[in-house]
Amino acid sequence: MLRRKITQLLTATILLMGSGPGAFAQAPGATPTMDQVDHLALYLELTDEQQKQVRAIFDAITPQMETLQLKARELHLKVRAASGPDYDEATIRKHAAKMGKLNGEMIALSAILQSKVEARLTETQRQTLHRLQNPAQMFPEGEGRQDRYGRSPGDPHYGHDHP
Numbered sequence: 001m002l003r004r005k006i007t008q009l010l011t012a013t014i015l016l017m018g019s020g021p022g023a024f025a026q027a028p029g030a031t032p033t034m035d036q037v038d039h040l041a042l043y044l045e046l047t048d049e050q051q052k053q054v055r056a057i058f059d060a061i062t063p064q065m066e067t068l069q070l071k072a073r074e075l076h077l078k079v080r081a082a083s084g085p086d087y088d089e090a091t092i093r094k095h096a097a098k099m100g101k102l103n104g105e106m107i108a109l110s111a112i113l114q115s116k117v118e119a120r121l122t123e124t125q126r127q128t129l130h131r132l133q134n135p136a137q138m139f140p141e142g143e144g145r146q147d148r149y150g151r152s153p154g155d156p157h158y159g160h161d162h163p
Contacts, residue, residue: 040117043132044125057116065109072102 037055040046046054075095082091118126151157 044121044128046121046125050120053120054117057113057120061109061113061116065106065113068102068106068109072099072106075099075102 034042035058037051037058040054041051075098078095079092079099082088082095118129121129
């Protein structure tokens with residue numbers, strides 16, 4: 001049960017962060033050919049009409065997001081090329097400023113995407129989505145949480161960087 005909740009949480013988070021369909025291949029009930037809308041339909045029990053509406057939203061916004069991501073990668077490479085012992089500060093700052101603007105646009109598109117999707121959901125579906133996105137709601141007061149060494153919050157070594 002806990003493993004399923006964690007998988008659902010990660011799936012919802014990855015989905016709304018704009019990752020590709022390959023990120024969902026291991027989700028419970030998922031198949032390698034499922035896309036983001038299929039995963040939302042699975043976890044939120046979307047109606048056929050909701051699926052059509054949500055798919056239209058993704059189809060409209062995804063190409064814009066992909067274009068911005070490509071531009072951001074290109075700018076990142078330009079910043080790296082201008083870096084090093086013989087760095088060009090003006091070029092680094094120019095490209096970094098452009099990257100900042102692109103990141104802002106991607107954040108806005110992500111928020112718009114999520115808002116448009118949520119507008120098509122029932123209140124129950126929105127609550128489910130928010131629970132999947134918010135680990136604090138899934139594990140109140142540290143219940144079920146562990147650090148990378150498998151220690152729970154009650155362990156005196158919890159959160160420390162040694163096994």
